[in-house]
Amino acid sequence: MTSPPHRRILPRLEDTAPPRQPPPLSEDLLEDILLRVASPVDLARATATCRSFRRIITNPSFQRQYRSLYPRLLLGILCNGIQPAVAPHPNAPAARSLANAAGAGFSFENYLPGDLWQRCWLIEGCYSCDVRDGRLLLERLLVDEDSVIFPELAVCDPVYWSFRLLPPIPEELIAYAQVQDDKTRLFEAFLVPSGQEGTSFKVIGRTHWNERLVVFIFSSDSNLWSLGASTTWVDLGLSAAPPNFILGWPQYEHGCFYWKVNRRNKLLKLDMDRMEFSTVNLPPGNNGREVVIVEPGEGKLGMFSLTRDGRDVHYFTSMKSKAEEIEASEWLVENTIPLPCNCNIVGAFEGYIFLQGVETHQGRVEAACYSLEIKTLKIERVNSINYLYVHIHPYFGYPPFMSPRMIEM
Numbered sequence: 001m002t003s004p005p006h007r008r009i010l011p012r013l014e015d016t017a018p019p020r021q022p023p024p025l026s027e028d029l030l031e032d033i034l035l036r037v038a039s040p041v042d043l044a045r046a047t048a049t050c051r052s053f054r055r056i057i058t059n060p061s062f063q064r065q066y067r068s069l070y071p072r073l074l075l076g077i078l079c080n081g082i083q084p085a086v087a088p089h090p091n092a093p094a095a096r097s098l099a100n101a102a103g104a105g106f107s108f109e110n111y112l113p114g115d116l117w118q119r120c121w122l123i124e125g126c127y128s129c130d131v132r133d134g135r136l137l138l139e140r141l142l143v144d145e146d147s148v149i150f151p152e153l154a155v156c157d158p159v160y161w162s163f164r165l166l167p168p169i170p171e172e173l174i175a176y177a178q179v180q181d182d183k184t185r186l187f188e189a190f191l192v193p194s195g196q197e198g199t200s201f202k203v204i205g206r207t208h209w210n211e212r213l214v215v216f217i218f219s220s221d222s223n224l225w226s227l228g229a230s231t232t233w234v235d236l237g238l239s240a241a242p243p244n245f246i247l248g249w250p251q252y253e254h255g256c257f258y259w260k261v262n263r264r265n266k267l268l269k270l271d272m273d274r275m276e277f278s279t280v281n282l283p284p285g286n287n288g289r290e291v292v293i294v295e296p297g298e299g300k301l302g303m304f305s306l307t308r309d310g311r312d313v314h315y316f317t318s319m320k321s322k323a324e325e326i327e328a329s330e331w332l333v334e335n336t337i338p339l340p341c342n343c344n345i346v347g348a349f350e351g352y353i354f355l356q357g358v359e360t361h362q363g364r365v366e367a368a369c370y371s372l373e374i375k376t377l378k379i380e381r382v383n384s385i386n387y388l389y390v391h392i393h394p395y396f397g398y399p400p401f402m403s404p405r406m407i408e409m
Contacts, residue, residue: 031056035066040073040399041093047401063402067197072396074352077369077385078128078136082158082395086383094399098159101400130190131393132252132349134159134406135201137191150174150187155201155220157407159400164407166203169216169225177214177227179207190250192217192272199408204228204257206250213277215270220408229270231277236268238279249391251293251348256322258293265328267293283316283331290345292353294374301326302334304353304374310342313353313372337377340370346392351375354394356385 025033034056037043043066047054056062075095076084084095130137136158139151156163192202203218205225213236215228233239238261247268248260257270258280265287267280282291286305294302299321305314315335318326343357346369353372358365369382369392385392397403 027056031062034062035069038070039094040066040070040402041097044097044399044401058401063404064197066402067398067404072134072350072398074350074371074382074394075397076395077383078131078393078395083383083385089380089382097399098397128393129188131395132191132193133201134397134403135191136393136395137189137203138163139189150205150207151189153189153203153205153218155191155203155407157405158395159397159403160405160407162405162407164220166218167223167225169205173216173225173227177216177230178212179209179214188247188250193252197404199406201406208247213268215275229275229277236277236279238264238266248290249347253293254295260291263287267291280322281326281328284328292345292348294348295322303331304337304345304372306343306345310344310357311339313337313339313345315377335377337372337379340379340381341368343370344388346389347394349394350396352394354382354392356388356392358388 030052034043034046034053037046043057047057073091073094074085074089075091075098076082082099084099085091086095089095128136129139134157136156138154138156140154141151150169152168153166154163155166187205187207189203189205192204194201199220201220205216205218207214207216211234212230212232214230216225217228218225246262248262251258255272257272259268261268261279265282265284267282269278269280270276271278280301282303283305289308290306292304294304296302296317301318301322303316303318305316306312307314313336314333315337316331317334319330319332320326339355339357341357341359343355345353346356347354351374353374355370355372357368357370359368367385367388369385370379371382371394372379382394
């Protein structure tokens, strides 16, 4: 008698051990991973895919830490609105999100009630005169032949659509600075880079006439103007300013403002710590050129100088520290950077030089804006622009969900 065949007894499904699940990531580890995501646009996508991601990324503490690790992005050019960076620029997605979410905040008329805007600002002309640290400085020109031309000023936060009107410079302060009503040539206002987050800011107002140069400083903390520095052209070793005397746009580098003196191989320097004016000698042949001042390290000065044909930029470094008097012969040519087309220098902000040129694109001739990163010497096309400008205002920031409030209401 044969034995019955053996039947294989399969284990019941409920007896099978389930696969082991990986342990959940701790909150601290997940935060550390998200802090390594260098693109704010990718962070924005992450908030839409996972509730845990969204809880961490939208936390103000996480955002402050993230902003301390990654600098503001170049997002576009301001001209009564924002002209965002476009592809193939790497910041085009972030620029597009800013323009879509906060674009109207860059239109100047949105900062005042309609009747007040029409009556007080739009008629007499309102202009952007500076952009730094995510803030926009606007001025309304006042035309009065019998007095000093001191425009009304407002500092705006374009992302949060908020603004703060600055009080006028007190008459007694103007008199103390010996400002001469009938001889004042120019008033220039600009923001002082803060280098940190917060709602506090400072504004500088600079004016000059034939004999003297004066700087006023406004502090948002005190809501007051004060006298910053005052000197004469003679004390600076410069002849009296003629009616067409021109200083270039202000450049800020490591606690000092610099202006190129038109048609001279000199810079005007304002040391913000000592609150003193002085001059810096430039290499020969730069009297009529556009220059940008940088600090390459070790306390020395560097300078980018545009060639007369606009095809190249020469990079110089000084042989002495910026604290010493630099002679015209004490500069060295370090490099020459070719440009994509004939260009003009139209600004220098946050580690970039901005250039504009006319190019042929897809069979059309159009004006374009380029950025030259000072650290890497990399040139990128930012966007097409509507007009050729003497000076532009590039906007650096974060996508709206990551942007801190910059104006205290």
